[in-house]
Amino acid sequence: MDCLFCKIIDGAIPSSKVYEDDKIYAFKDINPQAPVHVLVIPKVHISSMDEVNEANAESVKHIFVMIPQIAKSLGLENGYRVISNCGDDGCQSVKHLHFHILGGKKLNENMA
Numbered sequence: 001m002d003c004l005f006c007k008i009i010d011g012a013i014p015s016s017k018v019y020e021d022d023k024i025y026a027f028k029d030i031n032p033q034a035p036v037h038v039l040v041i042p043k044v045h046i047s048s049m050d051e052v053n054e055a056n057a058e059s060v061k062h063i064f065v066m067i068p069q070i071a072k073s074l075g076l077e078n079g080y081r082v083i084s085n086c087g088d089d090g091c092q093s094v095k096h097l098h099f100h101i102l103g104g105k106k107l108n109e110n111m112a
């Protein structure tokens with residue numbers, strides 16, 4: 001499968017790793033939109049939020065369990081934002097489910 005984030009998980013494309021375990025991988029966004037901008041992805045290929053279901057939700061659950069710990073390791077004690085863009089209207093550019101963690105400053109109140 002020709003998927004950028006699957007290649008990052010495999011190590012075929014280098015990335016700046018923040019956290020990894022058997023189910024998920026977290027790495028720095030190549031084009032940061034905030035002082036801290038990390039992407040958290042499931043190791044299993046799920047193309048978007050639209051494709052989450054009972055059969056593959058374990059890795060998604062694990063992402064949400066780990067996000068607070070990843071955020072703490074990034075020094076985001078004062079808060080942060082988690083975003084998942086889905087589909088064309090959501091401006092999803094990489095078709096492998098990912099959650100942006102943004103922080104390190106007071107973020108804009110507008111989200112759309």
Ligand code: 5GP
Nearest residue numbers: 015016027028029030031085091092093094
């Ligand atoms: P989306 O627009 O799909 O929600 O987010 C995709 C994100 O992936 C963007 O923020 C973009 O900067 C990031 N990105 C795209 N290609 C690469 C890459 O090769 N390496 C890393 N680390 N991030 C990437």
Ligand code: ZN
Nearest residue numbers: 003006045096
């Ligand atoms: Zn993938």
